Amino acid sequence: MAQHTQQVRPKGYLLIAPLLAGALVLSSSLNGGFVPRSYAATALTYQLVKQTDAIVTSGVRELSYGWVPSDAKLPTEAIHVLQVDLTNPYVKLDAMGGPKGSVTAKQSVGAMAKETGAVAGINGDVFRTGISTEAVPMGAQITSGKLLVSTEQLTGMYAFGVTNDGKPMIDQFTFTGKVTAADGTTFALTGMNKSAYMTEPNKAYSHMDALYIYTNAWTAPERPVNSSTKPTEALVVDGIVTEISVGTPIKTAIPANGYILRGHGDKTAADFIKTHLIVGEPVQSEYALQSLTNGATYAENAFQMMVSGHTLLVDQGVASAFTRNINGVSGSADRARTAVGYSQDGSTAYLVTVEENGGREGVTLKELQQILTSLGAWKAINLDGGGSTTMVSRPLGEFQIQLSHPTFYGTTQRLVTNGIGVYTTAPQGELKGITASGPRTLFVGGQASYSLKAYDTYYNPLDPMGLAAVWQLDKAIGTFNGGTLTATKPGKATLSVSSGQASDKTAIEVIGEAQISQLTVEPSSRVLRPGAVISVPVKATLSDGRQLSVPAASIKWEFRGFTGKAEGGKITVDQVQKNATAGYAIARYDGYGTVAVLAPGTEKTLEDFEKATYNVGFAGTPVETVGTTTISTGILGRENSKVLVMDYDFTNGSGKRYANAVLNDGKGISIADTPNTLTLDILGDQSSNWLRAEFTDAKGKTVYITIADKIDWSGWKNVRVDLAAGGLTGQSKLTKLYLVNQEEGQDERAVTGELAFDNLVLQYPPAQIAVPKPTIVMTVGKKDAKVDGKKVTLPGAPFNRAGTNYVPLQYIAAKLGAIYQWDNAAKKITALRGDRMLELWVGSSKMILNGKRLAATGTPILLKNNVYVPVRVITEQLGMKVEWDPKKKTITIH
Incomplete structure (x- = not known):
C-alpha cells in the first residue's frame, strides 16, 4: 500500500481568511449553540430594508438591502440580491468555471462572466486550495447539461440545480456509475474529475481501490496530486480503448471525444483495467447523480445546470438545522457570505451576497438564514464565502459587467473554482429607454462624469450613437457642465437625463459631515x-x-x-x-x-540601493520555498534606478511559509541612533501575504516589525513603519525584509509573486511632543484656584450641573499647553495638545477626537462669553487625569 504523505483537509475548513484584528471567532456545535447578535439577550434586532432596485435584463433584477440594527450606533450590513425570473423565456442560469471550461484552473467571477457572456453572476462551490490539491469544486458541477465534476463522499453537502424544464432544485446528491468492458464485466465508478480527499464519515482515502473517470476538463498535470495511490490508466476515445498504462499515468492528452479511466488496487479497480480492458476493444461508461433524499436518479442532461455548496440554510421557508458543521466556514462569526435559493412556487431564484469591506463585517450563518427567509426563499444553501464572495452584473444600458459591491479585498476579485452565471437569450429589440451612467456617490468639491446609455425592449444595451442628452438636477447639490457634475454641497438629489421622448432618473448622493x-x-x-x-x-x-x-x-x-x-x-x-x-x-x-x-526632526536615507556593494540573497522556509533576491534596474516604475527585487514561489511547501530577502549576508545594514519611523517604497503584488522586517538591536536581540498586515495593493506605494511601537531602540541593523504566507486561511493568499523595495528612509523626530503637565486645583463655586501650588484667579467659577462639574475651557486649555481656537459662527471649540485634536460644540454632546466621532458626557455651555465644559471631557481627552473630592468639592487636574 502506498504511503499517504499528507492528509488533505476539505476546503470548507480553510475557505475563510484570518479575521481582522480584534475579531472574535466563536465555535458552535453542528446545530448551533451560539446566539447570533440579532437574537442575543441584549434584545438587539435587525430588519431587512430594501434600498435599491435595478433591472439587469428582462427577467433579472438587482436589489440591495440594508440589514439594519435596532442600535443606530452599529453599522448597517449590505445585502445584494440577483432576483431571477425562471419563467422568463429569455433568461437562463448556468454554471461558470475555469478558463475554457477547465475544472482545475481558477478565475475570477468577472472573468468567468466575460468569457461566457453572462450578464450577472456570483461565486459558487467551496473548494480546496494550496499546493497539495487542485482547485476543484467539492460538489457536483453541471454546465449546459454536461456533468464536469461529480460529488464527493461528504456528509451534509447540498447542491442547487435547474432542471431541463426550468424548475429549481436543492438536494443532496451522490454519484453513481459503472464501466462495462467488452467481455461484459462491470466495475463501479467512484467519481469524475476529483481531487484527492478524505471521505466522510469513514475517513478513507478517496482514490484508494477506486475507479475514476477524467475528461479533458481536467487540465492539471496530475490525476490527481497527492492521492497516495499509484495509478493504472486506460485512455478511451470514441468508446474504444486506445492505450493502457500500468503503474504510471498516461502521457497522451485527453481529447474532447475521449476520457481516461484511472484505477488503483491490485485486486480492485487497477486489476479491472489490467484484466478486462483491451486496446482496440469497446468499453462503455455510464454515470448519473442520485438523490440522497428520495433515491431518484438523474442523468446529467436532466439538468440545465448545477452548482454545489455547503450546508442547507432554509427548508420550506424556515431556517433549517445546519446539515454540516459550520466551524470550518466561520459560521458563527461575521463574514462575507454567498447563498442561492428559490421561492416556494419555483418561479424565482435568489442569488445573494453579503458584503464585507471597510466597516461592514458581514453576518453569521444564522443571520444569513433570517435574511434569506425575509427575501422569500423557500429553500436555500450556503456557498463559498469570505474572500470568495463576489457579485458582478451589467448595469442597465452598459455593455460590460462590473463589480456590484466591494469584495473583501476592495476592487480585487479572488480567483475561484466556479460560479452561477445569469444569461439572456433575448433577440435585439427596439429602443425602449435611456439611462444615466456614472457615479452615485460624490464628495463636496469632487467631480464625476456622466454619459447617456440606451437599452432595448428586453433591457439589453443598445448603441446610443446619435442620441443627444439633456441633464438636470432637481436639487442644487452641484453644477453640471458638459456631462460633468461638480458637487458643491452635501445632500441627495435626482439626476435626470432626457433625449427626445426618452428619459431616466437616478439618485445622486453627496456625502456630508x-x-x-x-x-x-x-x-x-x-x-x-x-x-x-x-x-x-x-x-x-x-x-x-x-x-x-x-x-x-x-x-x-x-x-x-x-x-x-x-x-x-x-x-x-x-x-x-x-x-x-x-x-x-x-x-x-x-x-x-x-x-x-x-x-x-531629521530624515536620513538608510538605503536607495544605487551604490550598494554588499551581497543580497534569498532564503526560504520550508526548504521547498524557492525564489531570488537581486538589486536590479528596469523594474516597472523605477526603470532608471536600482531597487531590491524579491520573487518567491511557495508552491511546493506546506504549513507556514517564509520568503526572506537577506541583506549583507545576514549581517544587515547599520542604523545609527534611535529612529522611530522607517518609510519605504514597495512595489506590491496584491498577494495578501504578510510583510515584515527583521532587525538586530544594540544588544544583539532580534526584533520583528510588521510592515504591512497584508499586501493588498499593486504598483508602487510608500509605506510608513512605526519602529518605536515595534520596540526597536538604540543602534541596530536591518537584516531582512521578508514575506509570510500564514497557514491559516492560505487559500486567501497568492503562493507566487514578486516584490520590489526602494528609498528606505529613517525618521528621527522627538520621542514625545513636550507639553506642560501642571497640577490644577479648583473648587466648585469659587474663582480662586491653584496651579502648581500658586494661587490664581479663574475667569469664572466652576459649577455643578446635573451631577457634572463644569470648568472654564479656554483657561484650562491654556494651562495645559493646548492651542485653543474658537469659531463663533459654528460655536465650535478646537483644542490641540501633544498628539491630540479635540473639537466640541456649544449645546451639543458630540465630540471629535483625532477624527473620530464620540459622545461627550455633557454639553459645553456658553456663559458670559466664557465656554464651560465638563471637566473630564477636556482633561481626559487631552491626556490628563481628574480627581473629585465630593466633601471638599475640589477638582484636581494632574
Whole structure:
C-alpha cells in the first residue's frame, strides 16, 4: 500500500481568511449553540430594508438591502440580491468555471462572466486550495447539461440545480456509475474529475481501490496530486480503448471525444483495467447523480445546470438545522457570505451576497438564514464565502459587467473554482429607454462624469450613437457642465437625463459631515522640517459602515506651528515656527476635522540601493520555498534606478511559509541612533501575504516589525513603519525584509509573486511632543484656584450641573499647553495638545477626537462669553487625569 504523505483537509475548513484584528471567532456545535447578535439577550434586532432596485435584463433584477440594527450606533450590513425570473423565456442560469471550461484552473467571477457572456453572476462551490490539491469544486458541477465534476463522499453537502424544464432544485446528491468492458464485466465508478480527499464519515482515502473517470476538463498535470495511490490508466476515445498504462499515468492528452479511466488496487479497480480492458476493444461508461433524499436518479442532461455548496440554510421557508458543521466556514462569526435559493412556487431564484469591506463585517450563518427567509426563499444553501464572495452584473444600458459591491479585498476579485452565471437569450429589440451612467456617490468639491446609455425592449444595451442628452438636477447639490457634475454641497438629489421622448432618473448622493463617523489621515512622514513633501491620503468611514477615500480636491487644510501648502494629496512644509514643538496639519471635509501631527526632526536615507556593494540573497522556509533576491534596474516604475527585487514561489511547501530577502549576508545594514519611523517604497503584488522586517538591536536581540498586515495593493506605494511601537531602540541593523504566507486561511493568499523595495528612509523626530503637565486645583463655586501650588484667579467659577462639574475651557486649555481656537459662527471649540485634536460644540454632546466621532458626557455651555465644559471631557481627552473630592468639592487636574 502506498504511503499517504499528507492528509488533505476539505476546503470548507480553510475557505475563510484570518479575521481582522480584534475579531472574535466563536465555535458552535453542528446545530448551533451560539446566539447570533440579532437574537442575543441584549434584545438587539435587525430588519431587512430594501434600498435599491435595478433591472439587469428582462427577467433579472438587482436589489440591495440594508440589514439594519435596532442600535443606530452599529453599522448597517449590505445585502445584494440577483432576483431571477425562471419563467422568463429569455433568461437562463448556468454554471461558470475555469478558463475554457477547465475544472482545475481558477478565475475570477468577472472573468468567468466575460468569457461566457453572462450578464450577472456570483461565486459558487467551496473548494480546496494550496499546493497539495487542485482547485476543484467539492460538489457536483453541471454546465449546459454536461456533468464536469461529480460529488464527493461528504456528509451534509447540498447542491442547487435547474432542471431541463426550468424548475429549481436543492438536494443532496451522490454519484453513481459503472464501466462495462467488452467481455461484459462491470466495475463501479467512484467519481469524475476529483481531487484527492478524505471521505466522510469513514475517513478513507478517496482514490484508494477506486475507479475514476477524467475528461479533458481536467487540465492539471496530475490525476490527481497527492492521492497516495499509484495509478493504472486506460485512455478511451470514441468508446474504444486506445492505450493502457500500468503503474504510471498516461502521457497522451485527453481529447474532447475521449476520457481516461484511472484505477488503483491490485485486486480492485487497477486489476479491472489490467484484466478486462483491451486496446482496440469497446468499453462503455455510464454515470448519473442520485438523490440522497428520495433515491431518484438523474442523468446529467436532466439538468440545465448545477452548482454545489455547503450546508442547507432554509427548508420550506424556515431556517433549517445546519446539515454540516459550520466551524470550518466561520459560521458563527461575521463574514462575507454567498447563498442561492428559490421561492416556494419555483418561479424565482435568489442569488445573494453579503458584503464585507471597510466597516461592514458581514453576518453569521444564522443571520444569513433570517435574511434569506425575509427575501422569500423557500429553500436555500450556503456557498463559498469570505474572500470568495463576489457579485458582478451589467448595469442597465452598459455593455460590460462590473463589480456590484466591494469584495473583501476592495476592487480585487479572488480567483475561484466556479460560479452561477445569469444569461439572456433575448433577440435585439427596439429602443425602449435611456439611462444615466456614472457615479452615485460624490464628495463636496469632487467631480464625476456622466454619459447617456440606451437599452432595448428586453433591457439589453443598445448603441446610443446619435442620441443627444439633456441633464438636470432637481436639487442644487452641484453644477453640471458638459456631462460633468461638480458637487458643491452635501445632500441627495435626482439626476435626470432626457433625449427626445426618452428619459431616466437616478439618485445622486453627496456625502456630508453628518454621515461621517471617522475621518483618518495617514501621512507618509511625520517629520516637521522645511521643504518636506508629505503624502496625506484621507479616508472617511461612514455611519453605515462604508469606507471611502476622500478626493484631495474635497479636503481643506489648516496648518498650526508651520506654514505650507496643500496640492494633489500632498502638503509641502514651507517654514516651521520658531520653538514649535509640534506642527498640526488639520484636514477638514465639510467642516469635519482630523489631524496629522508632525514634530521637528531629521530624515536620513538608510538605503536607495544605487551604490550598494554588499551581497543580497534569498532564503526560504520550508526548504521547498524557492525564489531570488537581486538589486536590479528596469523594474516597472523605477526603470532608471536600482531597487531590491524579491520573487518567491511557495508552491511546493506546506504549513507556514517564509520568503526572506537577506541583506549583507545576514549581517544587515547599520542604523545609527534611535529612529522611530522607517518609510519605504514597495512595489506590491496584491498577494495578501504578510510583510515584515527583521532587525538586530544594540544588544544583539532580534526584533520583528510588521510592515504591512497584508499586501493588498499593486504598483508602487510608500509605506510608513512605526519602529518605536515595534520596540526597536538604540543602534541596530536591518537584516531582512521578508514575506509570510500564514497557514491559516492560505487559500486567501497568492503562493507566487514578486516584490520590489526602494528609498528606505529613517525618521528621527522627538520621542514625545513636550507639553506642560501642571497640577490644577479648583473648587466648585469659587474663582480662586491653584496651579502648581500658586494661587490664581479663574475667569469664572466652576459649577455643578446635573451631577457634572463644569470648568472654564479656554483657561484650562491654556494651562495645559493646548492651542485653543474658537469659531463663533459654528460655536465650535478646537483644542490641540501633544498628539491630540479635540473639537466640541456649544449645546451639543458630540465630540471629535483625532477624527473620530464620540459622545461627550455633557454639553459645553456658553456663559458670559466664557465656554464651560465638563471637566473630564477636556482633561481626559487631552491626556490628563481628574480627581473629585465630593466633601471638599475640589477638582484636581494632574
